Amino acid sequence: MKVLFFAALRETLQHEQVELPVALPATVALIRAALCEYFPQHQQNLNAGNALAAVNQTLATEDSEINEGDEVAFFPPVTGG
Amino acid sequence: MKVLFFAALRETLQHEQVELPVALPATVALIRAALCEYFPQHQQNLNAGNALAAVNQTLATEDSEINEGDEVAFFPPVTGG
Amino acid sequence: MAEVYISVQKHDFDISHEYATLREDNRSDGAIVFFSGLVREMNQGSKVSGLSLEHYPGMTEKALHAIVDEACQRWPLNRVRLIHRIGQLAISDQIVFVAVTSSHREAAFSACHFIMDFLKSRAPFWKKEVTSDGERWVEALSKDQQALNKWQA
Amino acid sequence: MAEVYISVQKHDFDISHEYATLREDNRSDGAIVFFSGLVREMNQGSKVSGLSLEHYPGMTEKALHAIVDEACQRWPLNRVRLIHRIGQLAISDQIVFVAVTSSHREAAFSACHFIMDFLKSRAPFWKKEVTSDGERWVEALSKDQQALNKWQA
Numbered sequence: 001m002k003v004l005f006f007a008a009l010r011e012t013l014q015h016e017q018v019e020l021p022v023a024l025p026a027t028v029a030l031i032r033a034a035l036c037e038y039f040p041q042h043q044q045n046l047n048a049g050n051a052l053a054a055v056n057q058t059l060a061t062e063d064s065e066i067n068e069g070d071e072v073a074f075f076p077p078v079t080g081g
Numbered sequence: 082m083k084v085l086f087f088a089a090l091r092e093t094l095q096h097e098q099v100e101l102p103v104a105l106p107a108t109v110a111l112i113r114a115a116l117c118e119y120f121p122q123h124q125q126n127l128n129a130g131n132a133l134a135a136v137n138q139t140l141a142t143e144d145s146e147i148n149e150g151d152e153v154a155f156f157p158p159v160t161g162g
Numbered sequence: 163m164a165e166v167y168i169s170v171q172k173h174d175f176d177i178s179h180e181y182a183t184l185r186e187d188n189r190s191d192g193a194i195v196f197f198s199g200l201v202r203e204m205n206q207g208s209k210v211s212g213l214s215l216e217h218y219p220g221m222t223e224k225a226l227h228a229i230v231d232e233a234c235q236r237w238p239l240n241r242v243r244l245i246h247r248i249g250q251l252a253i254s255d256q257i258v259f260v261a262v263t264s265s266h267r268e269a270a271f272s273a274c275h276f277i278m279d280f281l282k283s284r285a286p287f288w289k290k291e292v293t294s295d296g297e298r299w300v301e302a303l304s305k306d307q308q309a310l311n312k313w314q315a
Numbered sequence: 316m317a318e319v320y321i322s323v324q325k326h327d328f329d330i331s332h333e334y335a336t337l338r339e340d341n342r343s344d345g346a347i348v349f350f351s352g353l354v355r356e357m358n359q360g361s362k363v364s365g366l367s368l369e370h371y372p373g374m375t376e377k378a379l380h381a382i383v384d385e386a387c388q389r390w391p392l393n394r395v396r397l398i399h400r401i402g403q404l405a406i407s408d409q410i411v412f413v414a415v416t417s418s419h420r421e422a423a424f425s426a427c428h429f430i431m432d433f434l435k436s437r438a439p440f441w442k443k444e445v446t447s448d449g450e451r452w453v454e455a456l457s458k459d460q461q462a463l464n465k466w467q468a
Contacts, residue, residue: 004371006369006439007441007452008441054371054439057374057377057378058374058377058381059378059437073371075371075439076441076455077436078435078437078438078440078441078455079441079442079455080411080434080435080438080439080440080442081352081410081434081435081438081440085218087216087286088216092299135218135221135286138218138221139225140225154218156286156288157288157302158307159282159283159284159285159288159302160288160299160300160302161217161258161281161282161286162246162257162278162285162287177330177331178330178331178334185353185407188407189355189356189406190356190357191353192352192354192355193353194351194353195348195351197346197348198346198348199346199420200338200341200344200346202342202343202344202345202418203343204343205345253342254338265355267350267352267431268462270350271424271427271428271431274348274424278420
């Protein structure tokens with residue numbers, strides 16, 4: 001499945017998105033673990049304190065479910081306004 | 082001494098101001114009592130719940146002191162803004 | 163010290179001019195909060211066609227300065243502009259304008275709200291409305307008095 | 316239901332146009348509260364010469380609508396206008412504008428403050444500043460997260 005990245009996380013990972021081999025349905029926690037395996041040198045930037053997750057463009061929690069066709073994104077805490 | 086009135090209280094009393102025979106120094110409470118004597122038919126409009134007092138253009142309490150030359154005014158609770 | 167402008171006036175004001183003055187040569191403020199009060203058609207159960215605003219000349223300016231000074235002591239404000247109209251007003255007319263600037267939004271929100279709450283209960287203005295039943299003085303509301311409780315230290 | 320306008324845009328906005336839209340044909344609202352956020356020269360200890368704002372297209376609009384909808388459920392609002400800019404910005408530029416109208420001031424103050432607090436922690440915008448030491452991403456502040464606590468029911 002595809003995962004999108006934004007802002008500082010996109011620059012750190014040097015990827016705008018990545019295709020992960022994850023069995024669905026999954027959870028945000030599972031995807032986060034898979035990302036840490038995919039980018040082992042950037043685990044700190046990917047942990048729950050440093051990277052928020054959104055599923056279908058809505059902020060998600062660690063146990064939010066992800067199904068086929070869902071849009072998943074990870075990004076740093078937001079700094080707008 | 083002179084006492085000024087504003088807004089609904091001025092209209093009720095039909096006076097913009099009044100000259101009261103009060104010995105100074107006095108207090109707001111004393112002046113209020115003198116006003117109630119001067120306008121016996123309007124005592125309700127002059128009680129502390131219905132008429133605020135200002136001494137030298139600052140909101141006063143019942144025990145605020147009034148001396149020679151002070152500007153004293155009574156008026157209803159304010160409704161600006 | 164904050165730059166403070168306070169005006170009690172008959173004529174209308176232009177908020178775009180006020181806003182431009184708050185922004186002019188201002189490289190340090192991240193937040194502007196402003197409140198604008200308008201004449202509503204419905205008030206205290208009656209349809210209003212207009213109102214007149216009386217005040218206590220001299221005391222009004224003194225009371226407004228005291229309220230703004232207190233806000234400046236409580237929060238790090240840089241600019242404050244306060245305009246209150248007097249005289250005859252029609253429905254939808256602007257009555258009052260309070261704007262504050264600060265580095266950060268919390269101070270700006272709190273200070274603007276504080277100034278309006280105290281203005282409502284402490285500044286000597288009185289509204290007289292023209293309704294279909296004739297003229298009437300607007301009643302002070304206990305909720306305006308209660309609004310001050312949230313600012314107790 | 317409140318009339319809601321939300322825009323995420325590169326170009327600047329004109330608050331006098333926004334204000335006119337809030338007042339137009341409006342006989343029922345007594346209170347307008349607005350917040351305007353500007354680019355500050357000093358931030359997190361460095362002198363800033365400009366910034367760029369990135370966002371998550373699609374999610375941004377969805378998040379802003381959700382925040383405004385929540386505000387409309389909590390308070391009796393009549394009109395809400397929210398504009399957030401993206402792209403390159405200079406010092407003193409306008410970043411964000413939130414305005415709400417209501418019959419009474421308490422609702423207008425609370426709702427405008429609520430919308431800004433949630434926008435700060437929930438809407439997917441990210442600022443990258445240009446400082447004398449080069450470019451850097453702005454750090455999220457714990458105080459912005461804590462600001463949400465005051466809105467818990």
